[in-house]
Amino acid sequence: MDAESLLLSLELASGSGQGLSPDRRASLLTSLMLVKRDYRYDRVLFWGRILGLVADYYIAQGLSEDQLAPRKTLYSLNCTEWSLLPPATEEMVGQTSVVKGRFMGDPSHEYEHTELQKVNDGEKSFEEEVVVQIKEETRLVSIIDQIDKAVAIIPRGALFKTPFGPIHVNRTFEGLSLSESKKLSSYFHFREATELKNKTLLEKADLDPSLDFMDSLEHDIPKAQGTKNLPHTRYSPCTWNKTDTSEVWEDQMTQDGKEKRELEGSWSIQMERGNALVVLRSLLWPGLTFFHAPRTRNYGYIYVGTGEKNLDLPFML
Numbered sequence: 041m042d043a044e045s046l047l048l049s050l051e052l053a054s055g056s057g058q059g060l061s062p063d064r065r066a067s068l069l070t071s072l073m074l075v076k077r078d079y080r081y082d083r084v085l086f087w088g089r090i091l092g093l094v095a096d097y098y099i100a101q102g103l104s105e106d107q108l109a110p111r112k113t114l115y116s117l118n119c120t121e122w123s124l125l126p127p128a129t130e131e132m133v134g135q136t137s138v139v140k141g142r143f144m145g146d147p148s149h150e151y152e153h154t155e156l157q158k159v160n161d162g163e164k165s166f167e168e169e170v171v172v173q174i175k176e177e178t179r180l181v182s183i184i185d186q187i188d189k190a191v192a193i194i195p196r197g198a199l200f201k202t203p204f205g206p207i208h209v210n211r212t213f214e215g216l217s218l219s220e221s222k223k224l225s226s227y228f229h230f231r232e233a234t235e236l237k238n239k240t241l242l243e244k245a246d247l248d249p250s251l252d253f254m255d256s257l258e259h260d261i262p263k264a265q266g267t268k269n270l271p272h273t274r275y276s277p278c279t280w281n282k283t284d285t286s287e288v289w290e291d292q293m294t295q296d297g298k299e300k301r302e303l304e305g306s307w308s309i310q311m312e313r314g315n316a317l318v319v320l321r322s323l324l325w326p327g328l329t330f331f332h333a334p335r336t337r338n339y340g341y342i343y344v345g346t347g348e349k350n351l352d353l354p355f356m357l
Contacts, residue, residue, distance in 0.1 A: 041340030043072035043084040043100070049331075049340045055312050055319060056329045058088075058344040064098075067119035072100055075114065075122055083209075087113070088327075088343030090180065092145025097180060099343075106206040107199050108232055113184055117145070125177070128185035136182040139174055142346050147177040183347045191322040192230040193257060193330050195339050196220075201253045213337060221318040221334045222309060228254035235259060257320075262305050262354045306353060323353050 041049035046069055050060060060068070068086060076084040081102035090097040095117050102112040114122040139151045151174045156167045200210045220226045235255045239247075306324040311317070315334075322328035327345020332338065350356075 041086050041342055043068070043076065043086055045338070045340075046072070046086055048338065049086075049342070052317060052331045052333065052338060053319075053329050053340070053342050055317075055331075056321065058327075058329060058342055064119050068098070071116070071120050071122065075100060075102065079112065081112070083107075085111075085340075086342070087184070088345075090143055090183070090343070090347045091345065092143040095145030097143065097145065099184060105208070107209060108207040108230075111188070113181070115147075115180065123147075125181050125184070128181050132178055132182045133186065135172075136174055136179040139179050140348075142348070143180070144176055147175070147180070149176040150174065151176065151179070180347075186349070187325050187328065187343055187347075189229075189231055191325050191328045191341075191343075193227045193320065193341060194230045194254075195332055196226050196228060197251055198339065199254075200250050202250075207253075215335045215337055215339075216332065218315060218334045221332060222311070224258040224260075224307060224309070225256050227257045227320065227330070228252075229257065230254070257307060260306050323356070324350055326350055 041053070047065065050058075050065065072084050072086060075081070079102055082105045083103040085101045085103065087099035087101050090099065098116045098119050100114045100116070100122065102114070103109070110127060113125045115125060116122045138153050138155075153172045153174060154169055155172055157170045158165055159168045195213075195216050197213050197216070198210055199207050201207050215221075216226050231254070233253060233255050236244075236253070306322060308321045308323060310319050310321075312319055318332050318334060320330040325343070325345065326348075328341060328343045330339070330341040
């Protein structure tokens with residue numbers, strides 16, 4: 041969510057329970073503006089919060105004029121002092137993939153992992169146990185990068201591609217229509233396209249090169265079909281519950297119980313506030329919430345979670 045409209049964005053995303061205390065909001069409003077000035081970013085996004093056992097990591101990202109250029113990521117433990125994180129590498133992702141469980145909340149904390157390595161001693165070779173230490177700061181970089189690539193999203197038309205290549209904010213974007221906002225095809229991954237090159241020429245014929253230059257959410261894996269009507273009960277958000285041996289995704293219901301959620305594979309779409317707000321929630325990375333008010337420029341996403349991927353999702357659908 042854009043730091044310049046932080047208070048409004050937090051209000052729109054509050055339906056999922058993601059909120060900040062008044063003192064944290066005040067600190068973020070001031071410190072993020074200073075980050076934008078000091079680092080000379082074109083835009084600053086409040087990315088979200090990763091919950092730790094000792095402390096929480098507050099994450100912000102700086103964008104250059106080219107919106108799809110590599111983003112600079114910063115973290116803070118107090119919403120006031122920000123530290124720049126190094127860019128993620130494949131080596132980091134592979135190294136931290138063995139670390140499981142919650143974050144501690146201490147960037148200097150080191151996880152220990154034992155692995156077998158081959159050692160050559162002349163003509164003989166044998167395996168030896170080696171203890172590898174992984175810093176939590178490295179894991180933080182890896183998790184943020186994975187979440188960005190998998191579930192950071194943006195509505196169609198919010199960005200446009202110039203004939204010379206750079207991606208800019210579309211100042212004429214006035215929001216999606218109500219019917220379009222209910223479709224996964226109206227939302228793109230906020231990163232460079234990876235699946236677009238696999239489309240056939242016939243599939244690309246209906247695409248607008250200036251708008252459809254990113255991957256659509258409709259092709260995300262795993263996929264599911266149909267909708268699930270929720271029971272006439274008011275539930276706490278974002279929890280799974282076993283009811284009559286069937287899995288039901290629980291969410292806050294209206295009193296008449298007629299509100300339903302579209303389950304689209306790794307995403308859920310729900311209309312809130314009398315169709316005045318559409319909310320997408322990631323089931324693959326629980327805690328990621330995207331919001332958009334149709335026919336307005338108000339949109340954004342925020343992640344508030346433990347930084348753990350839902351590996352059981354294929355068995356839940």
